[in-house]
Amino acid sequence: xxxxxxxxxxxxxxxxxxxxxxxxxxxxxxxxxxxxxxxxxxxxxxxxxxxxxxxxxxxxxxxxxxxxxxxxxxxxxxxxxxxxxxxxxxxxxxxxxxxxxxxxxxxxxxxxxxxxxxxxxxxxxxxxxxxxxxxxxxxxxxxxxxxxxxxxxxxxxxxxxxxxxxxxxxxxxxxxxxxxxxxxxxxxxxxxxxxxxxxxxxxxxxxxxxxxxxxxxxxxxxxxxxxxxxxxxxxxxxxxxxxxxxxxxxxxxxxxx
Amino acid sequence: xxxxxxxxxxxxxxxxxxxxxxxxxxxxxxxxxxxxxxxxxxxxxxxxxxxxxxxxxxxxxxxxxxxxxxxxxxxxxxxxxxxxxxxxxxxxxxxxxxxxxxxxxxxxxxxxxxxxxxxxxxxxxxxxxxxxxxxxxxxxxxxxxxxxxxxxxxxxxxxxxxxxxxxxxxxxxxxxxxxxxxxxxxxxxxx
Numbered sequence: 001x002x003x004x005x006x007x008x009x010x011x012x013x014x015x016x017x018x019x020x021x022x023x024x025x026x027x028x029x030x031x032x033x034x035x036x037x038x039x040x041x042x043x044x045x046x047x048x049x050x051x052x053x054x055x056x057x058x059x060x061x062x063x064x065x066x067x068x069x070x071x072x073x074x075x076x077x078x079x080x081x082x083x084x085x086x087x088x089x090x091x092x093x094x095x096x097x098x099x100x101x102x103x104x105x106x107x108x109x110x111x112x113x114x115x116x117x118x119x120x121x122x123x124x125x126x127x128x129x130x131x132x133x134x135x136x137x138x139x140x141x142x143x144x145x146x147x148x149x150x151x152x153x154x155x156x157x158x159x160x161x162x163x164x165x166x167x168x169x170x171x172x173x174x175x176x177x178x179x180x181x182x183x184x185x186x187x188x189x190x191x192x193x194x195x196x197x198x199x200x201x202x203x204x205x206x207x208x209x210x211x212x213x214x215x216x217x218x219x220x221x222x223x224x225x226x227x228x229x230x231x232x233x234x235x236x237x238x239x240x241x242x243x244x245x246x247x248x249x250x251x252x253x254x255x256x257x
Numbered sequence: 258x259x260x261x262x263x264x265x266x267x268x269x270x271x272x273x274x275x276x277x278x279x280x281x282x283x284x285x286x287x288x289x290x291x292x293x294x295x296x297x298x299x300x301x302x303x304x305x306x307x308x309x310x311x312x313x314x315x316x317x318x319x320x321x322x323x324x325x326x327x328x329x330x331x332x333x334x335x336x337x338x339x340x341x342x343x344x345x346x347x348x349x350x351x352x353x354x355x356x357x358x359x360x361x362x363x364x365x366x367x368x369x370x371x372x373x374x375x376x377x378x379x380x381x382x383x384x385x386x387x388x389x390x391x392x393x394x395x396x397x398x399x400x401x402x403x404x405x406x407x408x409x410x411x412x413x414x415x416x417x418x419x420x421x422x423x424x425x426x427x428x429x430x431x432x433x434x435x436x437x438x439x440x441x442x443x444x445x446x447x448x
Binding site for chain 1: 281283284285289294298301306309368379380384395396399400404405417420421424427430431
């Protein structure tokens with residue numbers, strides 16, 4: 001009795017009939033189950049990966065604009081963000097060299113930028129607490145997410161209401177010069193802001209904790225506030241508050257994908 | 258109106274109708290190839306730009322997604338060649354990885370449960386560590402669920418090569434995941 005070849009397994013995964021041998025051979029059955037599980041897990045891993053609204057808008061604008069730009073120049077204009085970022089970071093690096101050369105005792109590095117970003121998140125949280133009366137409040141989490149989508153162009157993951165944490169509402173603020181949305185929730189130890197932004201945890205200087213098997217959680221602490229961050233759909237959801245890390249992570253746990 | 262006399266506006270409209278519904282698929286493929294969201298967005302935008310420029314060569318009624326993914330692959334390969342020429346580090350050679358993975362024999366008996374322990378990011382990160390051709394082939398088969406013939410057309414190889422490449426990629430993906438699991442102390446991944 002010869003086992004199935006790799007090619008036969010691939011054909012079966014694409015819909016070919018399963019040979020009767022598989023029913024009689026535990027080894028081939030296990031290999032098929034494993035290959036099928038790997039295939040399904042990979043498919044599932046990409047299920048939530050979607051082009052951002054920003055990208056969709058850029059591509060649409062580019063395609064729509066080609067009718068005018070293309071006719072006058074013969075070639076559509078392309079703006080590539082990473083290329084621009086590289087150019088900008090090159091200019092920034094040049095500026096940094098000049099700053100170091102000037103003896104004013106100033107210096108900048110990635111660490112200080114990350115710290116500044118964390119300080120900005122703490123300020124954003126404080127602003128949220130100071131304007132609780134101005135929060136958009138609704139019982140239906142879909143309405144909250146819809147409100148943030150209308151304000152920021154991105155529909156965030158929804159947060160559970162009626163669970164261990166009470167959702168006070170949502171609002172928008174400025175972070176790194178951009179409009180970002182946040183949920184404000186009340187935990188047993190105080191209020192927490194969950195800020196939704198495209199920035200990566202690395203750029204915020206946060207450290208990953210990979211002991212949680214289902215999802216990586218990044219952590220930081222700044223100005224008396226703790227921070228915990230998870231990634232959903234290429235967005236960072238950063239919980240900020242003067243509460244223990246566990247509370248922040250519990251609040252993040254209420255985000256539904 | 259014959260295709261050749263389309264105005265630019267009509268061409269843009271036809272392109273929008275045919276190509277834009279595939280934006281998510283193209284972006285996903287870019288994520289699989291590039292990793293960093295900003296680079297994936299740039300690759301996606303470059304793909305649509307080139308596709309629009311060459312839209313006259315697209316045959317209406319054929320698979321637009323496969324056509325876009327072929328363009329994406331070509332742009333990606335150009336970028337890789339430039340990176341290699343510039344001395345940047347590139348993923349491991351396919352043959353070397355295949356050799357490393359050749360010892361993989363025993364199947365996980367409870368694969369579905371074991372795989373649920375990984376986050377989506379970890380699975381995608383493991384895929385990204387595969388050699389370029391294996392990575393794209395496995396992505397197109399498992400995620401985009403294209404046929405072996407379509408993948409062969411996109412990657413410019415024979416169907417048999419697609420089949421063997423997919424199988425090797427799957428073995429290598431398992432090896433990478435097992436390595437993650439061991440690093441994180443998960444139980445049940447030692448086979």
